[in-house]
Amino acid sequence: MATLEKVDAVIVGAGASGSLFASVLSKAGKKVVLLEAGPDWQLSDLISSDLWGRRVKPAVIPFLLEGKNPYGYAYQAGWGVGGAALHYFANFPRYLPNDFKVKSEHNRGLDWPIAYADLAPYYDKVAQEIGVSGDAKAEEIWRPRGQPYPMPPMKTFRNGEVWLKGLESVGIRMVPQPVGMNSVEFKGRPACIYDGWCHVGCPIGALANPVVTYLADARKAGAEVRALSTVTRVLTNEAGDKVTGVEYYDARKEKQLQPAGVVILAAWSAQNPRLMMISATDKHPKGLANSSGLLGKYMMAHYASGTWALFDEDIESHMGTIGGQFMSYDRYDKTSRKGAFGSTYILAGSALKTSDLGGFANARLDLFGQPLADFMQRAKRGITRLTAFGEEMPNIDNRIELAESKDEFGMPLARIVHSFDQDAVALWNANFEEGLTIAKATGAKEFWSARGNQPTIHLFGGTIMGSGAADSVTDSYGQTHEIPNLWVAGPGLFPTEGASNPTYTIFAVSQRGAEQLVSKWGTVAG
Amino acid sequence: MSEVERRALMKGAAMSALAFSVGGSQFLLSPRQARAENIPYRTLSPQQVDTLDALGETLVPGAAAAGVSHFVDQQLSIPPEEALLEARILNIRPPYVNFYRAALGAVDRASLANNDNRAFAHLSANERRDFVDQMRQNKVTGWQGPPGPFVYLVMRSDAVDVVYGTMDGYSALGMPYMAHITPTKRW
Numbered sequence: 001m002a003t004l005e006k007v008d009a010v011i012v013g014a015g016a017s018g019s020l021f022a023s024v025l026s027k028a029g030k031k032v033v034l035l036e037a038g039p040d041w042q043l044s045d046l047i048s049s050d051l052w053g054r055r056v057k058p059a060v061i062p063f064l065l066e067g068k069n070p071y072g073y074a075y076q077a078g079w080g081v082g083g084a085a086l087h088y089f090a091n092f093p094r095y096l097p098n099d100f101k102v103k104s105e106h107n108r109g110l111d112w113p114i115a116y117a118d119l120a121p122y123y124d125k126v127a128q129e130i131g132v133s134g135d136a137k138a139e140e141i142w143r144p145r146g147q148p149y150p151m152p153p154m155k156t157f158r159n160g161e162v163w164l165k166g167l168e169s170v171g172i173r174m175v176p177q178p179v180g181m182n183s184v185e186f187k188g189r190p191a192c193i194y195d196g197w198c199h200v201g202c203p204i205g206a207l208a209n210p211v212v213t214y215l216a217d218a219r220k221a222g223a224e225v226r227a228l229s230t231v232t233r234v235l236t237n238e239a240g241d242k243v244t245g246v247e248y249y250d251a252r253k254e255k256q257l258q259p260a261g262v263v264i265l266a267a268w269s270a271q272n273p274r275l276m277m278i279s280a281t282d283k284h285p286k287g288l289a290n291s292s293g294l295l296g297k298y299m300m301a302h303y304a305s306g307t308w309a310l311f312d313e314d315i316e317s318h319m320g321t322i323g324g325q326f327m328s329y330d331r332y333d334k335t336s337r338k339g340a341f342g343s344t345y346i347l348a349g350s351a352l353k354t355s356d357l358g359g360f361a362n363a364r365l366d367l368f369g370q371p372l373a374d375f376m377q378r379a380k381r382g383i384t385r386l387t388a389f390g391e392e393m394p395n396i397d398n399r400i401e402l403a404e405s406k407d408e409f410g411m412p413l414a415r416i417v418h419s420f421d422q423d424a425v426a427l428w429n430a431n432f433e434e435g436l437t438i439a440k441a442t443g444a445k446e447f448w449s450a451r452g453n454q455p456t457i458h459l460f461g462g463t464i465m466g467s468g469a470a471d472s473v474t475d476s477y478g479q480t481h482e483i484p485n486l487w488v489a490g491p492g493l494f495p496t497e498g499a500s501n502p503t504y505t506i507f508a509v510s511q512r513g514a515e516q517l518v519s520k521w522g523t524v525a526g
Numbered sequence: 527m528s529e530v531e532r533r534a535l536m537k538g539a540a541m542s543a544l545a546f547s548v549g550g551s552q553f554l555l556s557p558r559q560a561r562a563e564n565i566p567y568r569t570l571s572p573q574q575v576d577t578l579d580a581l582g583e584t585l586v587p588g589a590a591a592a593g594v595s596h597f598v599d600q601q602l603s604i605p606p607e608e609a610l611l612e613a614r615i616l617n618i619r620p621p622y623v624n625f626y627r628a629a630l631g632a633v634d635r636a637s638l639a640n641n642d643n644r645a646f647a648h649l650s651a652n653e654r655r656d657f658v659d660q661m662r663q664n665k666v667t668g669w670q671g672p673p674g675p676f677v678y679l680v681m682r683s684d685a686v687d688v689v690y691g692t693m694d695g696y697s698a699l700g701m702p703y704m705a706h707i708t709p710t711k712r713w
Contacts, residue, residue, distance in 0.1 A: 048705035050691050051610040059606035059614050075615040195704035203706045318702055354699065355683070355691030357615060366662070368585045368682060369655055376690060380701045 001247070001255040007031045008525065010246055010260035012231045012275065015083015016503055017489035017510040018266030019210035022218035024514035030521075032223040033258060034215075035248050037267075038080030040227035041211065046086075046201030050356035053200025056080060056087050062407045063270055067398070068419035071301060071456045075357055077268065081225060082211045084268065085503055087199050089323035090180040090207050092132050093345065093500035094123050094508075096143055096332055102393075102496050106334055108341060109393045110298070110495035113467045114476045120146055122508035130213040130507075131186040134178030141173065142329040151183045155194060158315035159384040160325030160349020166442035167328070167348065170434060174326035174348060180208035180504070181321060196351025198322040199358070207321075227251065232411050233279050234263055234486065240283025242526040243486045249409055261525035262485045262517070264478075265463075269299065269492035273400045273462040274414040289480035291469050296400035298461035299418055300392045300497040305428050306450030307386040307435030308363045309442055314381040317352045317360070323501075324387070325349035331388070331434075332499065340426035342391035343499035352383060365452065385450070386438060388431035389457070391499040392424045400462050420454055428454055458502050463492040477513040485526045489513060544600045557593025557688055560600070569602040569623055570595065574630045576647040578681075581633060584654040585678075586685035592695075594688045602626060612683035616676075625672060629680065632671025633661070639668050 008030035011018045018034055026032045039045075041056060058079040065071050078084035097116035102109040124147040126132075133151040140146075153176030167174055181198070182191045192206040205212040219225065228251035235244045235257070245259035265272040273296040277287035287295045324347035331337070331344035352360045354376070360383050367375050398419065402412040420428075432449045439447035466472020469481035478493055480486045489510050491502050498505075517524065543554035546565045555565065567575055575595045582589035601611045606620035613622045637646040637657060649657065660666045661674040671677070689695050696703040 044707065047707045048703075051687055054610050054612070054614050055608070057615055059609060060620055061617070065617055070617075072617065074617050193704075193706075195706060197704070197706055318704070354696065354701065355686045356612070359686070359691075361686040361690055365679070365682075368658060368662070368678075370587060372585075373587050376699060380699055 001257055003257045003259065006245070006259035006261070007033045008260065009033075009262045009264060010035060010258050011264045011266055012246065013083060013265070013267035013271070014081040014210070014215060014225055015078050015266065015268065015490070016085040016210055016506050018083070018264065019214035019218060020507055020510040021264050021266060021489055021514045021517075022223045023214040023221070024511070024518060026218045026221035026223040028518045032218065033260070034218070034223060034225045035229040035231050035246065035258070036081055036225060036227050037230045038078070038227065040225060041080045041082060041086060041201070043203040043205065043211065046203040048195070048197040048200060048203075050200060050353055050359065053087065053356075056082075056201055062274065062411075062413050064403055064413055064415045066415050067417045069454055069456060071299070071416045071418045071459065073270070073416065076457065076459060081215060081227065082201075082209050086201050086209050086211065088209070088503055089198060089501065090209075090321070090503070091323040091327075091347070091501040092134070092178040092180045092504040093327060094143060095119075095498040095500065095505050096329060098332070098334060099343070099496060099498040102334065106341070108334070110464070110466075112476070112495050113465055116144065118476070119505070119508050119512065120144065122511045123504065126504065126507040126511055130180060130208040131182055131189070132178055133181055133183035135176045136178075138175035139178065142332065149178060151186055154179060154181060154183045154192065154321065154325065156325045157194075157319045157349065158313070159317050159320060159352070162309070162311060162315055162384060162442055162444070163348040163386055163438065164326070166438035166440070167346075169441035170438055172328050172330045172346060172438070174328050177324040177327045177347065179321065179323050182206045192321065194320050194351070196318060196320055196322055196353060230409060231267070231275060232409050234265070234275060234288060236279070236281055236283065236288065236483070237526075240281055241483065243483055244526060262487065264487045264489055266489040268490055269459040269462045270400055270414070270416055272488055272490065272492050274402070276463070277400075277402050277414070278411050284482075289473055289482040289486060291482060292472060294464060294471070295473055296462050297396050298394040298464050298495070299398040299400060299416060300394055300460040300494075301418065301456035302392070302458045302497065302499065303390050303420065303424065303428055303454050304457055305388045305390065305431035305435055307432070307439050308448055308450055309384055309386070309439045309444035310379060310446040311382040311384070312445050315384055317379070317381055317383050320349060320351040322350055323347070337427055337430040340430050341423040342393060342427050344391070344427065344431055345389045345499040347387045347389070349384060352385070363450065386435055388435060389499045389501075390424060390427045390431060391497055392420060394461060394464075394496060395421055398461070418456065425454065458491065458497070460491045460494045460497040460502070463488045464495045465493045466495065477516040478509070479517070479524070484524050487513065487517060544597070546596070546600055556692075557597035557600070558591065558694070559593070560596040561591065561593040565596060567595070567599045570599045570626070573634070573645065574627070575599070577630045577634055577645065580647040580654060581658070581681050582685040584651075584658050585682045586689045588689045589685035592688040594685050597688050598626065598684055612687065613680055616680060618680070625680070628671050629677040632669060632677065635671070636666045636669050640666070
């Protein structure tokens, strides 16, 4: 094993949060190395195809998926630079003030150690930095005032507009969906052309994936990306009060030791706790920074209640972006649904493709043979979808734990154990019911619920933030309570998950954390 | 991406034709072309190919001619990191061939047991349809293998991919494809 030259910071994972940390730290003059387990994708690798788009997701995963609702890992995860944000939908809703105080306000779930007001300036900063299109003023019927977005809303299409009458009929107000996409040229990146291939990676840079935003900035400022490099252990000093670097296997499968003053784990909600558990020592027998016993606990996922509608008119089902055209927080109150608990976030209109999990061939999964062929013909110009995302409360039984079996590097795999509770099931069902009411009021020729197994979308928890080592793994910046130069970034920090798409909040939390790390560097770095 | 990574990943990553081997040489072909040119299979047995073709065609008309068996066979012969199969995003653990062998075996075993010792490919069109409908609902008597509804999902996805998921498929359906980066072969 070769010992490399010490760097200021090593960041494990070059996805959304890792790229942002790399950008902030390298611009502050720190020598930064990002270790990314997957490839160093270029924009020219992002072929517009659902089949070819699967390459940017992992094929070999170090997790066993268990529980009543096993987590759908591979579809959600990233593999390579950009991480899951290379293929995300770039919906950029914020969390609302009620997301941060669920325990205080309802005696359910957990509180964040910060409030919406602590994060608000960072939402604004991120929007200006990487570009958000939307109508901030329109959103302010639900949230405190902030800065306007730097770009006007995206274009809308009939496949989104046809939902508005039905939504209005049940009192749901819709506003333009804020997105991390360019409605006009922004900082040299072109405007979107609405071809709907966002989810396989946008190769023109109209969508703000990390490869064209934070990671590009970080590289420009001197950060080094080492792709196909799998970290197998975080190393600590003898006293156990500092990390000293990481051990990893490089692209040639040779073992390397990378010393660093600070280690930032940004390898997503599942891999971060796995690495911290694998790195256990006699000083940290349950895993690094785990005196609370909460490392790997409170894993959470969103779920969606989809409603399909089929119209006779040509609603240009293929046009737009994959994310959404309109959104609403009108069912975001935690007690909006009788007999259930949790927020609901509503999206209408998106471009549809034929195949893959989200394709409209799966809109009627019961059909096969000629009936499927007939359906595809009917649907190609007239199908559209309404989506209601639901919130799951943190449950300590939903967890990551090490397994007996090993990966190719001899490190233990981990189990992700996940089950939805009755509140999540009830909310999922209630959102289906309202979806049908809405669809009926649109005048659609046919409509139906997209029912199947309750899906698991996005991934949170495992390294939750809190006020101290007794109730959490990190503080609100991502600094672990017990090892000052070990930081964690990403949605694993979230004590509750809200119901809206998380990446904008991941960026805001990461921006706040990265700035804090820079400001107290002298007292943190080893 | 560095040259090392390119080698470690996939040859022809920027192209969307698949690499089929014939007599030690490699040809970039679409699955439809590979079928039309009778390219030898590398992984699946003749019986598995028959079953997969029959199953694919029952699930999505046109799947056999679109080369569903060549598509799956070629994909099973390459490293999982390079694979384009929907199995990849359905959390099937590599090597994917284990799943396909188990799934196709389960279909044929159940067909033999329930249809006078006839394999799935030897059933009539109506019998195939009934079998798939039962499999979809996990109601096939004596089924032994991966869960029937999951086999249905995976096989249906492969058939949808080759019939509707390609540029040619969009064209045949009459739906604009609108690629940013066009797959260089229209498969």
